[in-house]
Amino acid sequence: MTASPDFSLYDPRAIEAAVQSQWQSERAFEVTEPGAREDAYYCLTMFPYPSGQLHMGHVRAYTLGDVIGRYQRLKGKQVLQPMGWDAFGLPAENAAIKHGIPPAEWTRANIANMRGQMNALGFAFDWSREFATCDPDYYRWEQWFFIQLYKKGLVYRKSSMVNWDPVDQTVLANEQVIDGKGWRSGAPVERRELPQWNLKITEYAQELLSELDELEGWPESVKSMQRNWIGRSEGVEIDFAVAEHDALAIPAEQRTLTVYTTRPDTLLGATYVAVACEHPLATLAAEGDEALAQFIAECKQVKAAEADLATMDKLGRATGIEAIHPLTGQRLPIWVANFVLMEYGSGAVMSVPGHDQRDWEFARKYALPIVQVIEPAPDAVGDDAHCDLEQAAYTAHGQLINSGDYDGLDFGGAFDAIADALAGKQAGRRTVNYRLRDWGVSRQRYWGCPIPMLFCDACGVVPVAEADLPVELPTEVTFEGVSSPLKAMPEWLQTTCPECGGPATRETDTFDTFMESSWYYARFASPNANSPMVDERATFWTPVDTYVGGIEHAILHLLYARFYHKLMRDAGLLSSDEPFERLLMLGMVLKDGKKMSKSAGDAGNPQKLLEKYGADAVRTAMMFAAPPEQSFEWSEGGVDGQSRFLKRLHQVAQDHLADGLPGPLDTSALSPAATELRRVAHDALARADDDFGRRRQFNTVVSRAHELINAVRGTTVADDNDRAAVHEALRIAVVILSPIAPHLTQVLWEQLGEAGLLAYARWPDHDPAALVLEETTLVVQVNGKVRARITVPSDVDQDAAQAAALADDNVQRFMDGKALRKAIYVPGKLVNLVVG
């Protein structure tokens, strides 16, 4: 820093402004592709929704990403660390309604504010690649890609459930339904079906599942969540014929009821069949049954969220229609049950109350028969060995009884025999089933990417012509009511059909915002690509080396991005199979026990802290607070402590430098105190390297730096050579802290006599010789309890260690003259004497 101001006092505001302007004028963090991929490092932290202000959850995530990026740069990598804005979404519409500001204007203002806060925090972003997903230049490619997928047959339209507010006449997000009522109208919501666009993610279910095994850089917990979400199971689809009914004419397409089960071995125990309240048979039965119609209407007054559906009281009602058991010909009543979901499988399930707990409870409640067809296997142990259908269903695999020819078979044998029997009667087939459902991408909202589809009276559904892309979202809008302003804009709504030239109407739904966040990492690599959506730079940079983000995205966002990556690969746009090599899933920053983005308010805003303490102190406090994967409750107290630490670091350096720069270090001529300081310094260096690179635990790096500075402060120097050891220790402290507190360390770096940007310095190697200790402390236990600590030479053998342990008075006291039965020696740690 030429003509540097006086930094002999720790003034974070002056230091941080000067260092930030230096980074800016040198364009320090703009990056281009190096010759070899191994010299490159793509470090990405999930881009934010521009809500207006950063909260401490953002500060944590972006600091962690920045620490990783800066560490990799010290390790010699060309680091790509981009930033942008996930700019479409619900809050902008809410703000528009509340404050009368158009969503685009509100969003742009928020972006400007948050970009300023990010810069004040000193993140090493390559801003030349910035974009917002609401830029037509970005979303046009999403529209283009959707049309490619449509042409490939990966897109289809189908009815699915939404929350309908009957007063506001609008669709509500799950979040907008509070206790079953619309958040604005207060009216009870209803589930309603609307036609929606869907992406066939289920065609990729097996690949999405299988490739989890290859993702070695992903946490097991996330892979496990995704596996369970995809939910592969092997079972049998069984066709139940629907019996003729005296009063109701069953239409041909409803004469077969297909159910899926993973337990065909229990088929002979099926005593009724349950269908969803939206099922056509339920609708049919309700025509002549006022009470059933009333029941179905009540069932629909539940929010369309799995958690609500799964925890509600299980209710049902008979339809009067019967199904015919495919093997026995027995007639089974068909019930409507509120827990059967139309969206899963066929909207019907066979019920085996003897061997399924939910069916058992339902059968008990409505006095339906419970038949036992499985008994514990002879070798069953524990709970599996007991069956008492008066108390609960028996759900373990066992041996068949009351099943005619199948009696005595075990689960596997019965599965095969019954599946074969059904197949022989054309009444069933083995299938692999996934819990994963196709991705519904339609949203009945204004502030999103317009879905590029048209409705033509003559041609039906027609995609927008590629030459007409992007379908721009009008931004000069006013929110009169709660419905989308697009519907009130005939000049936008009416267009011409690209196929017949006749009049056509635009789709007014917009895309789910997960569509934008599913490919932005590839766009960052080639931000100005203009045909097609990404170019060969995206192939160079992907997969992302480390992707940092909140654990709340462990399933949906990460699964959709993995899916999209494969779609882009199959379109020839990328060459890798997976988007993210290594995943760092951050725990939640909580405020009052809840995640920041939900409940923080002003308490979560870092602005005041930044003004009072500066970015380095806020960053250091955030890193020090907890390891990355752990959730924790944020409190501001810690910032004060880290600010004091940085001040001490600065002061120690000034005190040291007051006597000028020392000469070269001679490690063989140090005082004992300086030798010990070198041990602490090189230990801190080695551990910081491991913590940054392998362990990704940064709170302990800060602790180590504290210890190192405490050691420097406690070291009395004997001569100029000792001062050289202090100099080395300070240089090490500055390097290991630089990813965390990059501003102050840059200034100290120059004061210590180094030139140029510390960001581009090389991580020093530690000196293994400095770590060797001559003596070590061993713990002596008697029968596992600590009774003494002894100091021994580091290379002591078991006999000598044991002898030293036995020589201790307190040890003798607790041995109490008893015989030594066994001695365990852990070198460098302990001796455990087992007596008795």
Add this chain to the structure above:
RNA sequence: GCCUGGGUGGCGAAAUUGGUAGACGCGCCAGACUCAAACUCUGGUUCCCGCGAGGGAGUGUCGGUUCGAUCCCGACCCCAGGUACCA
């Protein structure tokens, strides 16, 4: 409900995942400096008993494995995240 995590001093945490529980920091207490306070510096700080040496208990609860368990196993309690339209 289901899936995935988590629970350690007054507080945030550490213990490199079978070997000294509580490093480091916050807070608090005492002392130095000051007319005084703040800042800063020094010392103390898991709980209980003891003047002390030292002893006992202790990592959500209960049980197990082991010479030895915060760590492994079983059962349970509580909290958080996700649950397909918050992002």
